[in-house]
Amino acid sequence: MPEMPQAAKGFGVTFKAMFRKVVTESYPEYKRPAAPRFHGRHQLNRHPDGLEKCVGCELCAWACPADAIYVEGAANTDEERFSPGERYGRVYQINYLRCIFCGLCIEACPTRALTMTHEYELANDNRLDLIYEKSELIAPLLPGMVAPPHAMVEGTDEKDYYNGKVTGATAEQIAAAKARQEESVR
Numbered sequence: 001m002p003e004m005p006q007a008a009k010g011f012g013v014t015f016k017a018m019f020r021k022v023v024t025e026s027y028p029e030y031k032r033p034a035a036p037r038f039h040g041r042h043q044l045n046r047h048p049d050g051l052e053k054c055v056g057c058e059l060c061a062w063a064c065p066a067d068a069i070y071v072e073g074a075a076n077t078d079e080e081r082f083s084p085g086e087r088y089g090r091v092y093q094i095n096y097l098r099c100i101f102c103g104l105c106i107e108a109c110p111t112r113a114l115t116m117t118h119e120y121e122l123a124n125d126n127r128l129d130l131i132y133e134k135s136e137l138i139a140p141l142l143p144g145m146v147a148p149p150h151a152m153v154e155g156t157d158e159k160d161y162y163n164g165k166v167t168g169a170t171a172e173q174i175a176a177a178k179a180r181q182e183e184s185v186r
C-alpha cells in the first residue's frame with residue numbers, strides 16, 4: 001500500500017488550490033485595461049477642424065524595421081485639401097502580418113499624425129484583412145470636426161495648426177462642407 005499516501009498527497013495539492021485566489025481572467029467578458037504606454041493598433045490623427053495630420057512624408061515607412069507600412073503621398077490643391085501642408089497621405093496601409101508593434105514608426109512621425117491605441121484584438125481568419133487601409137486607421141470625426149477635403153481655417157497657415165491655434169471647424173468651413181454635400185446629392 002505505498003501508493004495510497006502518494007495519492008492522498010496529490011489530492012491534497014488539488015484541494016489546497018481550490019481555495020487560492022483565482023488568477024485567470026474572464027476574457028473576453030472582462031477586458032483588462034492596457035498599460036498607459038501599451039502599443040496597440042495604430043491611428044492616423046486629425047486636427048481639431050477635421051483635416052488630417054499626415055503629410056505623406058513616408059518617414060514612418062522608412063523607420064519601420066519590418067517593412068510593414070506603405071504610404072503614397074499626393075499634393076493638396078485649393079479645391080481638394082486633406083491636410084494643412086502641401087501634401088497628404090493618399091494611400092496609407094499597415095500590414096499587421098508584419099508589424100512587431102515596436103513603435104519606431106510613431107517616433108519617426110514629425111507631425112504626431114501616427115500614434116498607437118490600446119486596441120489589441122487584431123486576430124483574423126484571413127491574411128488580406130490584416131492589411132489595414134487608411135479608412136480603417138484614420139481617427140473618427142469628433143464633434144466640431146468637418147470631413148475633408150476642405151479649406152484651412154481662414155487666416156491660418158500650416159504652423160498655426162501645429163502650434164494648436166486651430167481649435168475646431170469654423171462656421172465658414174461647416175457651411176462650405178454642407179454646400180458641397182448638397183451639390184453632390186443633386
Ligand code: SF4
Pocket residue numbers: 063064065066067068069094098099100101102103104105106
Ligand atoms: S510598430 Fe514597428 S513594426 Fe509596426 S509598423 Fe511601426 S515601426 Fe513597423
Ligand code: SF4
Pocket residue numbers: 053054055056057058059060061071089108109110111112113114
Ligand atoms: S504618418 Fe507621419 S511619418 Fe508617416 S507619412 Fe504620415 S506624416 Fe509622415
